[in-house]
Amino acid sequence: MALTPKLQLRQSQSLVMTPQLMQAIKLLQLSSLDLAAYVDRELEQNPLLELHDGQQAAPEASGASSAEREADESWGDAVEPESRSSIEARLDTDFGNVFPDDAPQSAERPTLPATPEPGDWSGLGAGGAYSGEGADLEAYVAERTTLADHLERQLALTVTDPTERLIGAHLIDLVDPAGYLREPLETVAERLAAPLPAVERVLAVIQTFEPTGVGARSLQECLALQLRERDRFDPAMQALVENLELAARRDYAALRRLCGVDDEDLLDMLAEIRRLDPKPGHMFGAEIVQPVVPDVIVRAAPDGSWIVELVADSLPRVLVNQSYYAKVVKIAKNEVEKTFLTECLQTANWLTRSLEQRARTILKVATEIVRQQDGFLTRGVAHLRPLNLRMIADAIGMHESTVSRVTANKYIATPRGVFELKYFFTAAIANAEGGEAHSAEAVRHRIKLMIDAESPDDVLSDDTIVKRLHDSGVEIARRTVAKYRESLRIPSSVQRRREKKAAAESV
Known part of the structure; x- marks a missing residue:
């Protein structure tokens, strides 16, 4: 068979990952905070982009009429010397300095700052005086004291030896935000080339x-330090602190035997x-918890349906300044500048289109989720339906990966x-009677309700929970119940029985 070259013409479709498409995909999976940071970077790099905040700039002070300015400048001459003398005579006082410790008044009238425009309070200084320029609000924010700063101040007052101060400063740097020293002292002594007894001695000072x-x-050491300060670290308490794992398991019988105390003392x-x-x-220095800013809000409509809306604050509005581009491109000196402006x-x-497409996609996916989970919104978590990405993707005509990025x-x-x-995307648990499947989150919620309602004399075991769920139509295995219970941080039936018994005895 002879091998000869041939020409063939074919038609095919393929997806080309252009930079613009990659940008749109990247924007789709960003959170609202990450999106705001990304837009800020683009605003710094691209001179044709503007952030539209929907607000108009306040009028400048120079726009005031000349008559108003003349009235503001001459207000100090409104009181004549004769009227001032008569007022002083009537009130039996003068307008001089009434506080002898204060500096005497100047004979010259002070120069007054420009009067701000109505509603413009950006230049207010301390005491409400207008300073004539914008106030820096960050200058009035109190500095948060961190744990390291608090310990360093105490170290400076307690330790005088320079070597011990150096060791103490290094130990303070190793203390984590919870207040613990996690690194072994042997490693610290080797790093600082200091004797181990000296490091232990400085640590003992820091622990005070x-x-x-x-x-x-x-x-155990943390609790022992606090108990020693309260003068409560006796042998019985020491035995309790050394066996905290027994207290976590509610094994009170073993604790009574180790501590040598009765039930009341324990x-x-x-x-x-x-x-x-x-x-x-x-x-000290705890991080400020930032509240979650929702991207979508759902509210009930008068006809019983649900209204799904995007939160405007989470969507930065970016505009393209076409007039500025038309002005600058005319004065471009060479092809390099024109190419730069064209790329900008x-x-x-592309950025404005990607942001609009992102908003439409989020709204589309959220609307379908609300439609699928109407029972949850109406009646609670017990009516949460099993849902996966494919169900949403098929309903709105998108790919599963797109839905995954949106959510x-x-x-x-x-x-x-x-x-x-x-x-809202939970696994499905089969129905024992062959009906509609149950949501895993709804089953987890039902398990929690069962355990919350149990009595001290009838603590439910995992097998009992499996039987009750099976009777209500939920086909579930015992290991699945144990997994759900552990995810809810609910102890086993043995530990719950000990805890409830101890609570009843304490009452």
């Missing part, structure tokens, strides 16, 4: 600082342990709270 318990190397000791702070460093215009147009790091505000969009 406030807050009590800081610098501890374990939970309950008092456990109550005192609970009053201690296991993480003393968290009271293309990038700006990542996006939140929806509903009448039942704020949830991540991925919360």
Whole structure:
């Protein structure tokens, strides 16, 4: 068979990942905070982009009429010397300095700052005086004291030896936000080329600082430091602190035997342990918790349906300044400048289109999720339906990967709270009677309700929960019940029985 070259003409479709398409995909999976940061970077790099905030600039002070300015400048001459003398005579006083410790008044009239426009309070200084320029609000914000700063101040007042101060400063740097020293002292001594007894001695000094318990190397040491300060670290309490794992398992019989106390004393000791702070460093320099800003909001309509809207604050509005481009491109000196301006215009147009497409896609996916989970919004988590990405993708005509990017790091505000969009995608658990499947989240909620309603004399085991769920039509295995119970941080039936018994005895 002879091999000869041939020409063939074919037609095919393929997806080309252009930079613009990659940008649109990237924007789709960003959260609202990451999107705002990305837009800020683009605004800095692209001179044709503008952030539209929907507000108009306040009129400048120079726009005031000349008559108003003349009236403001001459207000100090409104009181004549004769009228001033008559007022002083009537009131039996003068307009001089009434506080002898203050500086005497100047004979010259002070120069007054320009009067601000109505509604413009940006130049107010301390005491409400107008300073003539915008006030820096960050200058009035109190600095947050961190744990390291608090410990360093105490170290400077307590330790005078320069070598020990150096060791103490290094140990303070190693203390984590919870107040614990996680690194072994041997490693610290080797790094600093210092004797281990000197490092231990400095650590003992740091452990006397406030807050009590800081610098501890374990939970037991942290609690022991706090108990020593209260003068409550007796042998019985020491035995309790050394066997905290038994207290976590509610094995009170073993604790009574180790501590050598009766039931009443053991309950008092456990109550005192609970009053201690296991993480003393968290009271200093704790990070500010940022509230979740929802991307979508759902509210009930008068006809019983649901209205799904995008939150405007989470969507930055970016505009392309076409007039500025037309003005600048005319004065471009060479092809390099024209090429730069053309690329900026293309990038700006693609960014605006990508943001609009992102908003439409999020709204489309959220609307379908609300339609699928109408039972949850109306009657609660027990009526949450099993849902997966394919069901949403088939309903709205999109790919599963697109739905996955949309639901990542996006939140929806509903009448039942704020949830991540991925919360509504749960696995399906078969129905024992062959009916509609149950949502895994709904089954987890049902397990929690069962355990919350159990009595101290009838604590439900995992097998009992499986039987009750099977009787109600939920086909579930025992290991699945145990997994759901552990995800809810609910102890086993043995531990719950001990805890409820101890609570009943304490009452």
